[in-house]
Amino acid sequence: MTEPVVLAVDIGGTKIAAAVVDGDGRIVAEGRTPTLAQETPEVLWKALTDLLDEVHADAGRPSPAGVGVGCSGPMTWPDAEVSPLNIPAWRGFPLRRRLSERYPGLPVRVHNDAVCVAVGEHWRGAGRGHGNVLGMVVSTGVGGGLVLGGRLADGASGNAGHVGHIVVEPGGPPCPCGGRGCLEAVASGPSLLRWARGEGWRPDDPDATGADLAADALAGHRLAREAVRRAGRAVGVALASATHLCDLDTAVIGGGVSQVGAPLFDAVREALDVHARMDFARRLRVVPTALGQSSGLIGAAALVLAGDRYWTAG
Amino acid sequence: MTEPVVLAVDIGGTKIAAAVVDGDGRIVAEGRTPTLAQETPEVLWKALTDLLDEVHADAGRPSPAGVGVGCSGPMTWPDAEVSPLNIPAWRGFPLRRRLSERYPGLPVRVHNDAVCVAVGEHWRGAGRGHGNVLGMVVSTGVGGGLVLGGRLADGASGNAGHVGHIVVEPGGPPCPCGGRGCLEAVASGPSLLRWARGEGWRPDDPDATGADLAADALAGHRLAREAVRRAGRAVGVALASATHLCDLDTAVIGGGVSQVGAPLFDAVREALDVHARMDFARRLRVVPTALGQSSGLIGAAALVLAGDRYWTAG
Structure with missing residues (x-):
């Protein structure tokens, strides 16, 4: 030790x-x-x-x-x-x-x-050695932390990093924060489930969770897959905004929803291809967390x- | 001296x-x-x-x-x-x-x-004495600079502050950057003019500029006013995203389009009322530049x- x-x-x-x-x-x-x-x-x-x-x-x-x-x-x-x-x-x-x-x-x-997740990943995980990192957790909510110039950015009141409330769809669904069209309102686990059920996803278990939806997505179920893609695209739109504003080099994504892997990360990159076109923004590296729980x-x-x-x- | x-x-x-x-x-x-x-x-x-x-x-x-x-x-x-x-x-x-x-x-x-405008306003202008400030210029393009914790944030390659490429409308108009639905594609002077003309704004002078549109908006012309409001709402959506991510205390807005004054700033605040609901985000102060040209x-x-x-x- x-x-x-x-x-x-x-x-x-x-x-x-x-x-x-x-x-x-x-x-x-x-x-x-x-x-x-x-x-x-x-x-x-x-x-x-x-x-x-x-x-x-x-x-x-x-x-x-x-x-x-x-x-x-x-x-x-x-x-x-x-x-x-x-x-x-x-x-x-x-x-x-x-x-x-x-x-x-x-x-x-x-x-x-969520700030601690970002800090942990910057100090010893997937963001190590990079100076400008957004760490995010996509789970029951969507949170994060922002490292700029190698240091944690706290903002005016310690609230910097609220990536879940970047607006990704101004006319979109209401968000628990009271706003509308926030990333969290589209990409959190409960938001995903709500959307999938609304579109007609009918799992055998009426108490099915985000993990079940992820399993269905990986098994190729169309609606479950589209739900995950929709969340991934929203994450990508938010990351395009974040990297244009903060000139990030790395985004680290963790949390339950991210466990589904490729179907989510592919959709993130697809949205970045559309929305992050400036040279500096195209260099953004998007990676999963390295330290797990x-x-x-x-x-x-x-x-x-x-x-x-x-x-x-x- | x-x-x-x-x-x-x-x-x-x-x-x-x-x-x-x-x-x-x-x-x-x-x-x-x-x-x-x-x-x-x-x-x-x-x-x-x-x-x-x-x-x-x-x-x-x-x-x-x-x-x-x-x-x-x-x-x-x-x-x-x-x-x-x-x-x-x-x-x-x-x-x-x-x-x-x-x-x-x-x-x-x-x-x-645009970074220099933000720095000038932080050092000696409308952002003076505040630690977490986004300075922005809404003009032919939309640019800006980001001050966090009292210091200029440069990001990975000196490009932090590109507020004009925060995505405000994912399915929105194409942007000169190659992306889609960026703030600049909605709120820049040329974008405003394009939208107003598309909707049927017919100024006497075929070479009418943003200044003419602003004058029409101030005179109460419906389409001109709506064009300015649309730009203002887009600025407000971008500021909601920026303040959630960076926990800003102040946004300073300058540039030709901002000269129209109240019709723009009122629409900015209207969008913030919808999209910036968390306590810390509601404290954002939005002010015009103080140092002019x-x-x-x-x-x-x-x-x-x-x-x-x-x-x-x-």
Whole structure:
């Protein structure tokens, strides 16, 4: 294990993952627990701290250099009073302050979970060595993080990277954000399912999920395939806009919807062929995430271990 | 005059402006000359250097600390071999090298003219004091520059800020860039005119320009007004995408088309009301440029005078 090590946490709507991560970005010990999203704030807090104690013990209780956390949004930033859409248990929960009280003297840094995926992939994954990278997660929602000039761009309030709300179809479907025609309203898992069902996709299982739709797409089912292509084209339109605005060299795509692979990525490239024609934009490299489920944990660790590049706040 | 001073140049398709700018961003002496866009490379070069000599003499020949230049794109960056679309005289013209040879020992810094407008407005204009600003020019084309975290974002090849190629209508009109449905294809002056004529706008003067269309819009002519509103809504859609991706606090809009004022800005805000609904995005401030015709010159000067913020290259 390469010193220093940090405690890293990734808090999502269904599970919390925690790990001890070493200075090279390697996971030394790791654990998971269900997110008790409907419980009281303190029950969820105890599940989190129990998990942290457990992975810390598993790693042999090394002395941590800090705590890095990715958490579903929204949150205030950098104070991290978190109100995750998918975790009703926490509304304005002072996550950073509570962790700072529990780990006195250590830096505690909290960021959006999709930002942590982008950071993890830039630090140790598919974006490594590239200076201008958009990392995105296409899943229940569509989120992301933006690295420009080798550093995380946070924007005015820590909200840079909301790629899911690039407008890809101004007259398109309503979006959970209150807007219309956002990428998320077209390409998220639930949006895909809604569109496919609306067009007549009838899986055997009435509770079929995005994974079932992906399986049908890979098996060549026409409507499922078209649903995935439609999502991919929307991602491509958003990437064309993003790369024209930010002159990206690399887009890294992860999240459940991206697991379908070629049918999605081919449609992304097809839309880029139409919409990203300027020389600099044609150079955009589009790749899947390289760290799998661990991107977010490794990115959370990087907020502390590589704070010069990924942490601009106090 | 506050030391140091720099020589600043703004090279566009119809005119070249040059100035001596002091350390506070004030123009000490200024001159203009037509861009001899169809002449030989050396004839245009001589017109530029004669103009520089003239304004330098007018300012009393102060010792300059460097030369800052904004030039129509495209160009290689930061070497600035320029091939401006609207200046056929220069194709791969080594502007930075030639200026460095003429001013040995002085820093010479060249950037896209719309980037210089954004920089000028951030340094001394409507974006002053704000950390995350998109400056844009809506004119014959639509260009811009991006300031994030208080510094100019250049992207992978100096091309960040191409806001005119954010996709606002994926099935929309073809764009000069080769793409489709870009902001520029909807909101540039020529695009506006084309749309208005297509819809039946019949000005008395067959050579009517964007300025005539703007005048008609202000006079309440229905088609002219709708043309301007359509452009404004497209700008608003692009700004919603940009602010979701980059978490901007301010958008500064200049250029000929923006001169029409309220009919355009009202439509921009109308589209933002529909498409920028998240709390952080609703805080976006949209304002006109404050430095008028001088933004580009003052921004060119800032490449040298405030290079820590606006010049990331060697």
